[in-house]
Amino acid sequence: MAIRKILTTGKHLLCSCLILIAMPIITYGKQTKPNIILINVDDLGWRDLGFMGSAYYETPNLDKLAGQGMVFYHAYAAAANCAPSRACMMSGRNTPAHGVYTVDQSERGDPKTRKIIPTPNRDFLPDSIYTLARMLQDNGYVNGTFGKWHINEDPLQHGFDLNVGGSHRGNPGSGGYFSPYKIDFIENGADGEYLTDRLTDEAIQFVKANKDNPFFLYLPFYSVHTPIMGKAELIDTFAGKPVAEGQDRADYAAMVASVDQNVGRLMAVLDALDLADNSLVIFTSDNGGIRDISYQTPLRAGKGSYYEGGIRVPLIMRWPGNIQSGSNTDFAVTNMDFFPTIKSIISAEVPADLQLDGQDLSPLFSNQSMEERALFWHFPIYLQAYNPREDGGRDPLFRTRPGSVVRKGKWKLHHYFEDGDYELYDLEEDPGEKNNLVRSQVEIRNQMIELLEAWRLEVNAPVPDQANPLYDRAFEMNLINQQLNEL
Template structure:
């Protein structure tokens, strides 16, 4: 009897230990990063045209961040910032390809050279998770080196230096790297989700990091025909009216729904932290983000503000919302602290841990910074709403703190100050009427640039031609 009792205690202790281990197991992480999805391109963000029932349900199960930002206004630098936890001056990825964009006679300054890939010295988010027991898989657009397996992932499907799927590339046979062709006509968003689901099923017994950076909704705009037909007769509103783009958004929504259903089926949802966001603002020529100004490539709100939802059952209150300004650089330190990770140099991280918001605790107000010492030409001068008809943005820096946002453009050393609380469309420049606030923001921006050694171009471009620039602007505005 005594021996049986001791054996029973041992079994109970073992069971208790097993349950303790299960409770302490690090959460699975699913990070969904849609390409060029605008801040208002979702039902839960206020769109009356796009239909996103699965993402609307996800938003109701987690926390919605209404003032979430990408750390850069276009693809490669935003992804470099998110994966490194560092701002653009720390890694030198400012844009896609070269920094001398637009006509050379319209650029007053010699821009800062651009680094195409994230430096090998960077200890990435994926490396941190790999070194703390995670199995990492990425399925889709990578864009910050040749192969994500070099940056901490164990599995890669479809990710390389490529920034878009190529002409006609949303259907098989594909034009991207590291993927086998499926049946002719297979849709890329469906295929990437199939691969992601296979990864989840294969790794359900251990903590996994699933990075799902869809190529959608980047150009070329190619929706599935049956979904395009579903939107063909639906009336649009306020610059949101393209059935082919709505079809791409709907495909993303359907596939996110498929993935979440698998997490439920495998009983993984309760221990899985899901993050849904976009890498930058949407292209305004395709979809307006009103009341926000401009779109992808611009450092006005429409170019950098993005949707963000975080769901973590039992840890993040369902249906919660916040207006606290956050950035995609916050994802790395948040996950680091959640799993109790150690990294070689914690000072590399320029974001902050968002977990206190999950517990309804306040975060100390901070400034957010953007630095873009290069040029990015216009898409459509009549539609972009950017810096001017020739450029979505010109070399400059931006700071937001509280409700105030300051732009500093280097060519003329000019400033724009906006009250985002009253003027989210950045229509009224208060730089002259609010000099005290302007000067305080300028000092914060100057101090930050000095702290991070941000390059500020000051060499005049000998090819610049003022008359040529003036005439080109006029001709662009006169075009039908």
């Protein structure tokens, strides 16, 4: 496959072939159920890791973790920015089910450049939603979260027993990666203490305190979200390093390195406490990286865009004895799959009316085939550009405009609501989404349109169509032309 050929150019990559060996029947260790450890890095790009092909960032601990578990090369966030992705992951439901589409308001960008009135956004996950944490709590788990929450005021209201540092806040604030901190539910450490280190310290204490009980450890680092602030000694190690295309910021590399070091610390504690074999570790990112900071070549665009660079994310799952070490897969997955997968492996008792939009991935652990399914994204709002020179979006004013996306197999279809336009890409041959095949692959286009429309009808997805009275086409075109002339 073209994508795999590109991936295998990285010197730290795992074997490029699909290595899935038949697994034994799943059994647990001395506890009746495995511990669940979910590490969710903020804005970490798909290729910002050594095992994913980066020649600039250094991630030896994560490369080791990848070699001990399964790497998912076609893993996706359920949304292209922070809050909706986290809402989808914790609820197991796609955006139309909970209405969290973005951070803050849906009317982003200059009102004169928006042709339609977007769907209103819900800021927080509704209290009525049965979360992954609630399911684990109801099934005997002790739950702790350490870091960015972002989908209501307090994660204790959604099934956690302990919260350090999590609230509605989406980033640590100006200068906030060093104590004294500016986030909620955390006591300041010594002056200059680094937030990523502190959150891991707290997580390690939680593991030690609950080593004899099944626990759910959610570790959503604020890193590597802006402001870009690395530790000085790590910045120095990258300052003179040869750069790769679009990956050249020593301060960002230092943040990635801190995440890597702290994951290594946590994994060492699991080993020391003899917990590794009875712990499912999931490592991922909440959305694509910011392209103005780090390119995800060959993928197009970045955070906030529904091109691949905005939604494709790194994903490792490790569970010794149940997931073959050194394995990998091209099966397309989403962070909404975590909920049903965990539900399956712990044989959870859940409410009879529970609905989940993801799929149990545990058959992949034992080399069973899974039927190809469609993945859907729905974003009926606007998200303005970060940097038109770097974003790689459809136009220079927005990272994305209101629309929906479907991927099935190698095909991916974008539908934009303002003008009814479609874009169709063959991801196998064109992972960078440069060659729109909407006119040459008419049969595939029509099949994908039918698939997308049926899904939107099934989930009652809102499709905004009311004209915006403030829209000014002449103003918009003048602004676009100005931006294009500067590019």
